[in-house]
Amino acid sequence: MEEMRKDVPRHLALFALVLLVTGGSVHSPKTLSVVTTLPDLRSITEEIGGDRVDVISIATGYQNPHFVDPKPSHILKLSRADMFVTVGLDLTLGWVPPLLTSSRNARIQPGAAGYVDTSIGVPLLQIPSSVSRERGDIHIFGNPHYWLDPVQGHRIAQNIHDALVRLQPEDQDYFTANLQSFNLRLDTKISEWKAKMLPFQGTTIIAYHNQWPYFEAAFGLEIAEFLEPRPGIPPTPSQLAKVIRLMQQEEINVIIISPYYKPDAAELVARNVNGKVVIMASSVDAFPEVKTYFDLFDYNVNLMIEALDSSSP
Numbered sequence: 433m434e435e436m437r438k439d440v441p442r443h444l445a446l447f448a449l450v451l452l453v454t455g456g457s458v459h460s461p462k463t464l465s466v467v468t469t470l471p472d473l474r475s476i477t478e479e480i481g482g483d484r485v486d487v488i489s490i491a492t493g494y495q496n497p498h499f500v501d502p503k504p505s506h507i508l509k510l511s512r513a514d515m516f517v518t519v520g521l522d523l524t525l526g527w528v529p530p531l532l533t534s535s536r537n538a539r540i541q542p543g544a545a546g547y548v549d550t551s552i553g554v555p556l557l558q559i560p561s562s563v564s565r566e567r568g569d570i571h572i573f574g575n576p577h578y579w580l581d582p583v584q585g586h587r588i589a590q591n592i593h594d595a596l597v598r599l600q601p602e603d604q605d606y607f608t609a610n611l612q613s614f615n616l617r618l619d620t621k622i623s624e625w626k627a628k629m630l631p632f633q634g635t636t637i638i639a640y641h642n643q644w645p646y647f648e649a650a651f652g653l654e655i656a657e658f659l660e661p662r663p664g665i666p667p668t669p670s671q672l673a674k675v676i677r678l679m680q681q682e683e684i685n686v687i688i689i690s691p692y693y694k695p696d697a698a699e700l701v702a703r704n705v706n707g708k709v710v711i712m713a714s715s716v717d718a719f720p721e722v723k724t725y726f727d728l729f730d731y732n733v734n735l736m737i738e739a740l741d742s743s744s745p
């Protein structure tokens with residue numbers, strides 16, 4: 433009896449110490465509230481953050497990420513968020529800055545600990561030597577569609593990991609283990625996707641918008657022309673005539689577009705050259721079966737193989 437009574441205060445002291453060290457979160461780990469611009473970033477944040485994050489994406493996967501009309505509920509969510517994750521560059525320049533201002537949340541403003549630009553460290557393609565917005569250029573810092581190269585998934589994940597550790601250092605081991613597991617799985621899948629695409633190395637295709645240079649580089653395709661005469665400018669009759677001529681001369685059969693572009697122009701061109709229109713998943717959630725960053729490439733690689741297989745002579 434004497435023994436036990438002496439032990440009680442020692443247990444209490446230990447418990448108090450644990451509370452002090454962990455900030456009181458002995459039993460339930462703290463959950464960070466995260467808002468991302470795109471579902472692709474949501475998927476990767478979920479991979480790294482696991483059960484320590486609660487993530488929503490503002491844009492849906494079938495919406496044009498250049499032009500998003502956020503809802504009041506998004507501003508409310510942002511006003512309470514611990515972390516904001518964005519593609520950066522100029523992809524969302526039209527809608528993210530006013531949204532962040534409206535949130536009045538100092539923790540997620542550019543430069544704050546909770547602001548994450550996932551383009552940091554990404555080797556950008558197509559950095560222009562001169563630009564003019566008047567000519568319709570909507571990508572003035574280099575092409576921002578880098579998440580469509582799965583290798584850049586590593587860089588995105590690293591940036592998200594570093595921010596999570598910055599905001600919640602007590603969970604560093606957990607976040608780092610998740611990052612390592614994600615990187616391993618991604619590398620395995622990248623090998624698988626590249627092996628599947630190997631027979632189609634050097635195949636020339638057409639795209640609606642200039643959003644596939646990273647996908648093209650990752651999988652050895654060549655995009656010869658776009659239906660848009662300049663990025664962000666809708667297809668014109670003269671541009672479509674140019675594409676039709678090119679497809680006939682070079683025997684190009686496939687036009688890839690995103691779910692948020694009207695398929696009319698692509699279908700018109702395809703009819704003229706007996707080609708086909710392929711609606712790719714340009715983001716996670718573009719289609720119901722594309723739920724994760726891994727699904728994105730499973731879907732696109734399989735779709736591409738099917739299209740190129742059946743269009744080859």
Ligand SMILES: [Zn+2]
Binds near residue numbers: 571577641642643
């Ligand atoms: Zn774009």
